[in-house]
Amino acid sequence: xKDSLLHLLxxxxxxxxxxxxxxxxxxxxxxxxxxxxxLTMNQITTHYPQILxxxxxxxxxxxxxxxxxxxxxxxxxxxxxxxxLSAAAAQKAADMVAHxxxxxxxxxxxxxxxxxxKSGYAYKYAGENLAxxxxxxxxxxxxWMNSPTHRENLLSSRYQDIGIAVIDGSLGGRDTTLVVxxxxxxxxxxxxxxxxxxxxxxxxxxxxxxxxxxxxFDLAKALxxxxxxxxxxxxxxDVVVISKxxxxxxxxxxxxxxxxxxxxxxxxxxxxxxxxx
Numbered sequence: 001x002k003d004s005l006l007h008l009l010x011x012x013x014x015x016x017x018x019x020x021x022x023x024x025x026x027x028x029x030x031x032x033x034x035x036x037x038x039l040t041m042n043q044i045t046t047h048y049p050q051i052l053x054x055x056x057x058x059x060x061x062x063x064x065x066x067x068x069x070x071x072x073x074x075x076x077x078x079x080x081x082x083x084x085l086s087a088a089a090a091q092k093a094a095d096m097v098a099h100x101x102x103x104x105x106x107x108x109x110x111x112x113x114x115x116x117x118k119s120g121y122a123y124k125y126a127g128e129n130l131a132x133x134x135x136x137x138x139x140x141x142x143x144w145m146n147s148p149t150h151r152e153n154l155l156s157s158r159y160q161d162i163g164i165a166v167i168d169g170s171l172g173g174r175d176t177t178l179v180v181x182x183x184x185x186x187x188x189x190x191x192x193x194x195x196x197x198x199x200x201x202x203x204x205x206x207x208x209x210x211x212x213x214x215x216x217f218d219l220a221k222a223l224x225x226x227x228x229x230x231x232x233x234x235x236x237x238d239v240v241v242i243s244k245x246x247x248x249x250x251x252x253x254x255x256x257x258x259x260x261x262x263x264x265x266x267x268x269x270x271x272x273x274x275x276x277x
Contacts, residue, residue, distance in 0.1 A: 009234055011241045019234050030227070037223065058179060060086070060164035062137040067154055067162065067181075070145060074155055079183065084121040085163025089180040091115040092128075096178060097169035104128060116182060121161075127153040127183040132176050140179055159183040 008020045020026050061081075068078040092115045101107050112128045129150050134140045144150035153159075163182040168175065 009237070011238055019238060021231075021234060022238065034223070034227070057135065058137050058140065058166045058177060060166050063140060063164050063166070063179065063181065064162055066137055066141040070141065071155060076155060076157055077160075079159055079162040082121065082161035082163050082184065084119040085116065085161055085182045085184050086165060087163070088112075088115040088119040088121060089163045089165035089182045090167070091118065092182075093165045093167045093169070093178045093180045097167070097171065100171060102130075102132065102171055104130070112182070116184060121184055122187040123184045124187045125156075125158045125183075125185040127156060127159060129153050129181040129183075131179040131181075132171070134177065134179065144181075153183060154181075156183065158185055160185045 008026070011018055021030065064079075064081050071078060092112055095106060095110065095115070096102060099106055099108070104112055113123070113126055116123055116126050129144055131140045131143060134143070141154075144154055161184045163184070165178075165180040167178050169178055170176070171178075
């Protein structure tokens with residue numbers, strides 16, 4: 001067993017002084033197993049979402065609080081939570097799930113403002129922000145603030161009211177969490193010119209049937225980080241052993257590979273799930 005591990009992971013005479021896992025055949029096997037893992041996760045999340053579903057912890061009131069914190073930091077008045085706008089956001093989220101689309105305008109041509117009007121909110125100005133696949137409210141608001149169009153909606157001085165909906169649903173056969181955010185100013189607040197702007201969506205809360213703690217994203221990220229750390233350690237050992245024993249190889253690029261691994265690791269630690277529209 002020990003000899004097999006040395007052959008696989010440490011430069012040695014038996015592997016031509018290069019860990020067997022770093023040989024083309026070893027790398028091909030690891031890549032193949034990783035592809036099989038990803039394909040398996042695709043099938044599990046599609047056919048058995050309760051096993052590896054989508055976990056989130058997004059409270060609508062926290063989205064409102066964070067939104068107002070951003071507005072206050074820019075000297076803007078807070079927006080008030082409006083039940084009609086929240087109902088409109090919930091209807092929009094339900095419509096996306098029912099008709100399986102991810103867009104401001106439905107495949108049937110239904111505009112988001114249809115839901116605003118239907119909810120009984122007569123608007124002078126209206127705006128919309130959308131988000132999906134986020135695990136917490138802070139990440140949602142940060143993503144919107146990092147997008148110029150969504151930031152414009154979130155920090156617009158024209159809006160007085162806000163509606164939020166957060167629902168778990170399925171889009172394209174994958175379980176996800178949708179956040180729909182609607183902004184508005186009522187028509188009776190002065191003037192009669194209507195203005196609408198869609199950047200992203202978020203909306204009112206909805207009851208969730210389950211909230212799994214293991215997600216495909218987290219599992220894939222953990223496996224990727226684990227593999228990169230494993231190969232990084234192997235490459236470090238490779239450099240140390242080769243240098244210590246002064247072994248000369250025709251082509252040794254372990255340091256370059258280590259640098260590349262470090263860049264990938266940094267990227268994996270930084271990357272967050274979630275999409276805005």
